[in-house]
Amino acid sequence: MRNKKVIVGFSGGADSAAAALILKNKGYEVLGVTFDFFGDEPLLKKASALAKKIGIRHECIKRQLEFREKVIKPFISEYLRGYTPNPCVRCDAVMKFRGLMAYANEKEAEFIATGHYLRLEKRHGQVQIKTSADSRKDQSYYLYTLDQEYLSRLIFPLSAFQSKDAVRAFLEKEGIALPKSEESQGICFIPDGNYARFIKKETPLMPEGRFRDRFGKILGSHNGFYHYTVGQKRGVPAISGKKYVVTALRPEINEVILGEESDLYQKKIFLKELHFIDGSLYSGEIQFKVCRWGYLYQGTLHLSGDHRGYLECEEAVRAPMPGQSAVFYDRDTLLGGGIIEYK
Structure with missing residues (x-):
């Protein structure tokens, strides 16, 4: 091995600790890096103390302003356009992996590593991402924007x-005991999961808006379209005894369109910013998900130019939300993806 120096994304949790320790045990020179997105001093101290216990060098890099500009502000902007953006995809691409690669170049390290439960496999000269054996830990959905430049230098030590229990058992065997904690399943900068309250704090007061059906009939009023997403039932009023679901948003006039459950199902999904990990732009039969834990659908991808296209689905998909990602697979191999858009 020409260069055994590796930069590890080090959050101070069990996964990143195990990743760093595995690499150290294999003889790598390990440098753990914690990106400070929030000025969370207790978290930074925890990560620093754990790195010392493992016996690796550790650095914290402040990125609060960049995180706000590149992740939080785009999230707010898209939300106010009626989209339901996925900031985790954006964060992994423009903050975490780009940051690790830049730091690796600065420190002349050949490799970067993270605590993802994924596998890498080289085939036909291309590095492929394989999904996790444990579907509960599979995070491949968020990594479809990576390319060969990153994958050729990436290591997933937890493959x-x-x-998670196996990881904890490994750490305990190595003399590293960590307290169990609940894993975050939502957006890191909205820990309570209340997107509407977050948007309300960040934007001017919005006037009262209208609920309408798809024919334009007024069904009632609401206090801002950003309280709703396509497919939502909770918080939607029953009118004249009839239950409704959100089928569309019209942010430019602050209106929420209500309809029936059957109105949500679509067999054609339009996409922008298409990206394939191998650098190609593929069209044809493909498998895809529209959320991390979602069902693996079958469909056909058609290209329409400018990295746009659409999926023709074999079975109708419930509420594919503009702003979310449709991510492509070939069984256990991550292929790429794109962002769902209105049409």
């Missing part, structure tokens, strides 16, 4: 582990 051999089947579960």
Whole structure:
């Protein structure tokens, strides 16, 4: 091995600790890096103390302003356009992996590593991402924007582990005991999951808007379209005894369109910013998900130029939300993806 220096994304949790320790045990020179997105001093101290216990060098890099400009502000902007953006995809692409690569270049490290439960496999000269054996830990959905430049230098040390319990058992065997904590399943900068309250704090007061059906009939009023997303039932009023679901948003006039559950199902999904990990732009039969834990659908991808296209789905998909990602697979291989858009 020409260069055994590796930069590890080090959050101070069990996964990143195990990743760093595995690489150290294999003889790599390990440097753990914690990106400070929020000025969370207790988290930074925890990560620093754990790195010392493992016996690796550690650095914290302040990125609060950049995180706000590149992740939080685009999230707000898209939300106010009636989209339901996925900031985790954007964060992984423009903050975490780009940051690790830049730091690796600065420190003349050949490799970068993270605590994802994924596998890498080289085939036909291309590095492929394989999904996790434990579907609960599979995060491949968020990594479809990576390309060969990143994958050729990336290591996933936890590829051999089947579960979080196995990782904890490994750490305990190595003398590293960490308290169990609940894993975050939502957006890191909205820890309570209340997107509407977050948007309301960040934007001017919005006037009262209208609920309408798809024919234009007024069904009632609401206090801002950003309280709703396509497919939502909770918080939607029953009118004249009839239950409704959100089928569309019209942010430019602050209106929420209500309809029936059957109105949500679509067999054609339009996409922008298409990207394939191998650098190609593929069209034809493909498998895809519209959320991390979602069902693996079958469909056909058609290209329409300018990295846009559309999916023709074999079975109708419930509420594919503009702003979310449709991510492509070939069984257990991540292929790429694109962002769902209005049409």
